[in-house]
Amino acid sequence: MKKHLSRIGFILLILLTNPPAGFPAEAALSAKAIVEKAVAAAYYQGKDGRAQVSMSITDAQHRKRTRRFTLLRRNVSGAGVIGDQQFYVYFHRPADVKKMVFMVLKKIDKDDDRWLYLPALDLVKRIAASDERTSFVGSHFFYEDVSGRGMDEDVHELLEETDQYYVIQSRPKKPDAVEFAYYKNWVDKKTFLPMKAEYYKNDDRAYRRYTVLKVELIDGHPTAVHSEMKDLIGGGKTVLNYAKVKYDIGLPETIFSERYLRRAPRKYLR
Amino acid sequence: MSVKLRNRLTPSRRGRACPAPVIAAVILIVLTASFSATQAQEINGFFESRVGARIYKDPDQKDLSIGEARLQLETEKEFDAATLHIVADFIADPVLNEYESDLERGQGAIDLRQANFLFSPHDSADVKIGRQILTWGTGDLLFINDLFPKDWNAFFIGRDTEYLKAPSDAVKTSFFSDVVNLDLVYTPRFDPDRFIDGRRISYFNGQSGRRAGRNAIVQAATPDRWFEDDEIAGRLYQNFRGLELALYAYRGRWKSPGGFDPNTGQATFPALSVYGGSARGALWRGIGNIEVGYYDSEDDAEGDDPLIRNSEFRFLAGYEQEVVTNLSAGLQYYLQRLSDYTDYVRTLPAGSAKADENRHVLSLRLTQLLMNQDLTLSLFTYYSPSDADAYLRPKAAYKIDDFWSVALGGNLFFGEEDHTFFGQFEKNNNVYASVRYGF
Numbered sequence: 181m182k183k184h185l186s187r188i189g190f191i192l193l194i195l196l197t198n199p200p201a202g203f204p205a206e207a208a209l210s211a212k213a214i215v216e217k218a219v220a221a222a223y224y225q226g227k228d229g230r231a232q233v234s235m236s237i238t239d240a241q242h243r244k245r246t247r248r249f250t251l252l253r254r255n256v257s258g259a260g261v262i263g264d265q266q267f268y269v270y271f272h273r274p275a276d277v278k279k280m281v282f283m284v285l286k287k288i289d290k291d292d293d294r295w296l297y298l299p300a301l302d303l304v305k306r307i308a309a310s311d312e313r314t315s316f317v318g319s320h321f322f323y324e325d326v327s328g329r330g331m332d333e334d335v336h337e338l339l340e341e342t343d344q345y346y347v348i349q350s351r352p353k354k355p356d357a358v359e360f361a362y363y364k365n366w367v368d369k370k371t372f373l374p375m376k377a378e379y380y381k382n383d384d385r386a387y388r389r390y391t392v393l394k395v396e397l398i399d400g401h402p403t404a405v406h407s408e409m410k411d412l413i414g415g416g417k418t419v420l421n422y423a424k425v426k427y428d429i430g431l432p433e434t435i436f437s438e439r440y441l442r443r444a445p446r447k448y449l450r
Numbered sequence: 451m452s453v454k455l456r457n458r459l460t461p462s463r464r465g466r467a468c469p470a471p472v473i474a475a476v477i478l479i480v481l482t483a484s485f486s487a488t489q490a491q492e493i494n495g496f497f498e499s500r501v502g503a504r505i506y507k508d509p510d511q512k513d514l515s516i517g518e519a520r521l522q523l524e525t526e527k528e529f530d531a532a533t534l535h536i537v538a539d540f541i542a543d544p545v546l547n548e549y550e551s552d553l554e555r556g557q558g559a560i561d562l563r564q565a566n567f568l569f570s571p572h573d574s575a576d577v578k579i580g581r582q583i584l585t586w587g588t589g590d591l592l593f594i595n596d597l598f599p600k601d602w603n604a605f606f607i608g609r610d611t612e613y614l615k616a617p618s619d620a621v622k623t624s625f626f627s628d629v630v631n632l633d634l635v636y637t638p639r640f641d642p643d644r645f646i647d648g649r650r651i652s653y654f655n656g657q658s659g660r661r662a663g664r665n666a667i668v669q670a671a672t673p674d675r676w677f678e679d680d681e682i683a684g685r686l687y688q689n690f691r692g693l694e695l696a697l698y699a700y701r702g703r704w705k706s707p708g709g710f711d712p713n714t715g716q717a718t719f720p721a722l723s724v725y726g727g728s729a730r731g732a733l734w735r736g737i738g739n740i741e742v743g744y745y746d747s748e749d750d751a752e753g754d755d756p757l758i759r760n761s762e763f764r765f766l767a768g769y770e771q772e773v774v775t776n777l778s779a780g781l782q783y784y785l786q787r788l789s790d791y792t793d794y795v796r797t798l799p800a801g802s803a804k805a806d807e808n809r810h811v812l813s814l815r816l817t818q819l820l821m822n823q824d825l826t827l828s829l830f831t832y833y834s835p836s837d838a839d840a841y842l843r844p845k846a847a848y849k850i851d852d853f854w855s856v857a858l859g860g861n862l863f864f865g866e867e868d869h870t871f872f873g874q875f876e877k878n879n880n881v882y883a884s885v886r887y888g889f
Contacts, residue, residue, distance in 0.1 A: 239822060245852055274852040275888030278494055285692070291732060293692045300612035302585040306694070308736040311775045318823035438689065439626055443568065443576060446528070 211336040214346045214367055220260050221372040223328035225401035226427030228254040230448060233422055237319050240415035247317050248273035250449045254431045264288055266436040267327060270449055277317075281441050286327050297441040304441050313358055320409040320418035325390070344369060360388075371395065371402040387413045399427040495522040495889060502608050502882025505862075510652050510663030515861075515880035516607045518543040522563075532569035538562050546650065556601060556616055556644055563617055578622040583615045584635060586685055586696070588728045588739035590815060591830060592784050594764045595698035595726040595743050597683055597705055598635075601644035606651050606861050606875065608882035616644050620681075630688045637681040637702070640673050642719060645706040646875075654874035656802070661868055661877055670707050670717040679703075693731035698743070700724040708747065708759035720749040720758045736771025753790025756797045761789035770815070776823075780815040803869045810836045824849045832872060839865030839873035857884045 209217075235247040250270045257263030269282040281297040291309035298305060312324040334350035341347070345366040352358045361384075366376040373395060379388040394406035403425055410417040435445050502516040519542045527534040539561040551558030566580030587596040591614075604613035620637040646653050647670075652663035673679030681702030688695055700723060707717035726743030743764045750758035764787070770780035786809040788794055798804060811834045818827045830843040845859035860881040865873015 237822070243851070275494060275496060276849070276855065276886075291735075293732065298612075300583070301615050302583045304585075306588075306730055306737045306739070308771045308778065309732075310772045310778070314775050315823060434626075437626075438687075439576070439624065439631070446533075 209338075209346070211338040211348055212331075214338065214348060214372070215331055215336045215350070215365075216262065217372040218348075218365065218367045218374050219328055219331055220262055221402065222374055222404070223265075224255055224260050224262055225403065226255075226399065227259040228252070228429060228431040229425065229427045230429055230431075231422040231425045233420065235317070235319050235321070236419045236421075238416055238418070240411070245318065246273060247271070247277075247319065249317075252431060252435065252445075252448055254433065254436065259428070262288075262331070265327070266433070268436055268440070268445075270444055279444070281444065283436060283441055284327065285436065288330065295438075295441060302442065304438055319420075320388075320411055320416060321420065325409065339364065341369075345375065368402075373402055373404055375404075385413075387411070393419075396425075398425045401427055491525065491527065494524045496886050497521050497889075498610075498884060498886040500609065500882060500884040502880045504877075505879040505881065506877055508652055508663060508877045510648075510661070510665045511650075511878070512545055512664075514545050515650075515878065516609070516882055517545045524564075532567045535564055535566055535568065537564040554641075556604075574626045576622075576624045576626075578624075579620075581617045581619050582622065584618050584620065584622065585615060586633070586698070588694075588696075588730045588741045588768070589766050589784070590768060590770075590780055590782060590813070591832075592766055592782060592811070592813060594741050594766055595685075595696075595700070595724060595728065597681075597700045597702065597722075597724060599641045599643050599705060602646050602706070603644055603650045606646070606878060608859055608861055608880060610884075616641070630686055633685040633687075635681075635683045637683075639676050640679040640681055640703055640719065642670075642672055642703075643705045651875060652877050654869045656869075659801075661874065663877075668707070668717055669715070670719070671711065671714065673703065673719060693729065696728045698724070698726045698728070704747070704759060709749065710757050712757065718758075720747060722747055726764075733769060734771070736769055739766075739768045741766040752793060753788075754793040754797045756794075756799055760791075760794050763787040763789065776819040778815075778817050780813075782811075782813040784811040784813065785809070786811075803867075806836050808836060809871070810834060821848075834870070834872065837865070837870035837873065838867070839863070839870045841872040841875070853887055853889065855886050855888070857886075858882070 230253075231251045233249050233251050237245040237247070249272060252268040254266045255261060255263065256265060265286045267284040267286065271277040271280045271282075279299040283295045283297070285293040287293070294307045294309060296305045296307050297303070310323070312329070313322045315321070316323050316326050333354070334352050337349045337351075339347045339349045346369060348365045348367060349362055350365065351362045352360070355361070360379040361382040363377055363379040365374045367373070368375050373392065375392045377390040378386045380386050389410045389412055390407065391410070392404040392407045394404070395402050396405045397403070403422065405422045405425065406420070408417050408419045429448065431448060434440070435448060498520045500516055500518055500520070502514065504511065504513055504515050507513070521540045522537065523540070524537045541559055541561060546557065548557055549559045551560045553560070553562050562581055564581055564583060566578050566582045568576065568578045570576050584598040585596060587593060593600070598618050599616040601613055601616040605611075618635070618637055618641050619639065620635050620641070622633060622635045625632045647668045648663045649667055652661050654660070655662035655666050658666065681700070683700045683702070684698065686697045702722060703719040704722045707719055708722065709718035709720040710716075711718050723746040724743050725746070726741065728739065728741035730737065730739040745762040745764065747759050747761045749755070750760060753760040765785040766782060768780060768782035770778065772778045788805060788807050791807040795804065811832055813833070814831045816829045819825070820827065826847045828845050832841040834840070840863070842862040843859065844862070845857060847855065847857040849855045858881070860879070862879050863872050863875040865876055867873050
């Protein structure tokens, strides 16, 4: 009897750590493969890309703030390949951050390198990698939401497969390092874009929800051009709009250097 | 008078005044012309009002430490081959109450912050010519190899930190390559600091052996011959996989007075060369930096001229990281070591306060972001165990909306003695408040 139980326990353990790759059985893709495709679809389109981003932030007291910036992104390992990335964020609005530049070298296996350029002082400031799960420029989006969360930081499980979505549940490998217990992602089966994400606390209460409001096909890449992040407990939300999106604009690697921190690369920012 | 004390003489340069209306007209014409040239031309800037008061009564100063209204206008115009960038501040400052414009010292009704052309003569070279703000080096509010002009008055009376940097009238040429990058900055006529001269900030006057302010405004003989009293600064640098290395060299003059001429009674700016290096990179859970520099006081090579500042070795090491979410801390250790100390002591006039051979300074920056990053609480502290003095810069800044922001802050000096670097400013302790509308 005891032996029997331990065998059941062993099978359960295998099921938990290595969940069957999706029900029903004919599903060909594992949760990990889906997540990989989703990350590539959401964050690695093309070799590089540019967007004019505007954020409309509404806090719990219904006060509105806006942020406008140009975002340049370049994949170090090439088109659609998940790997290191370079980001160049040039701020237009509000006035107090105008012409500031935030530059990130995002590294898969190490902390990011980050710089901030303050034009009034002509100061190139190196900034310490911060908690990735803190607000990006005061919005409801986190740094990680903008640049992507490391795939290997969570254990992914395919919860459900509907006509339209793969529903993936992800649990952090280091629960102490994050504020959520787990999150779910609704990944579009055709485009592999994550169309909705919900973050849960330990009591299974959703407290944060990301929703894609509009997708456009740009240069062959389905792109979430309009999305929002809602704080379901405190209230408030941030609406994110991507305009003038373009991929494969031929961004040279040198753009992501001190030279262009001090001297904005206008040609690529328009 | 000791070398150390003489260094704190803070004289002024006269005779470069330009009539304010002329400059105002020129700037406005340029701004209007660029505005009407294309509809898309943007003018940005802010309007700000800032008021501050001294905590202690100082018979040598006014009670208000700062009281000014400031309009900053900025525009950028792209031509085919170059970009023109202009930033001009228009100021009403009843505390100083001097409206004759002196663009060099940034006083009067106009402070022209930037007016420069930027162009690329070659794919791997940039040139910026004209009035510009220049910064390099790795220290946080501590400078070794950055010998571009600073405005210490603005810093101590509580203007926004951007005003610590005074503009240079210079040509900056930058060359870029895969191996190494080079910046060369040529300033055809010496640009000194906007140093402490007693008009706004009281200082320790070595001649009288006591603190002085508006009663003893320091007079300085500022070298001002074009292409003769010039400065050149260079930086070789490269980023090796996130580790930023740089070498620096400077040839010019002490930026705040470093000498005294007993015949004229004027403070002087003796010749100075500086050689140094720095490294900055990811370290443990944050950013580490180290910087060294040798200040070669060429007019006092032996260190035995009591009227000219000795050579110095300077060292800086810093570390910054996010301690907990939205709270970051930056710690720095800074050393200023006098060369030829025995010669300095031997030739020091009797009765002068003696500087230590080593001046140690620790600094700590704490920054807390609150309320969706709309509220920033910060405290920057300098503390010198060797001088037994300190300087605290607390500040609370709140963004009301996309346009309006307010700030409250202070400049607090403490010291056991009247003559030490921060201690001498004790009478200037002040608190200030500001309101800004950005557009």
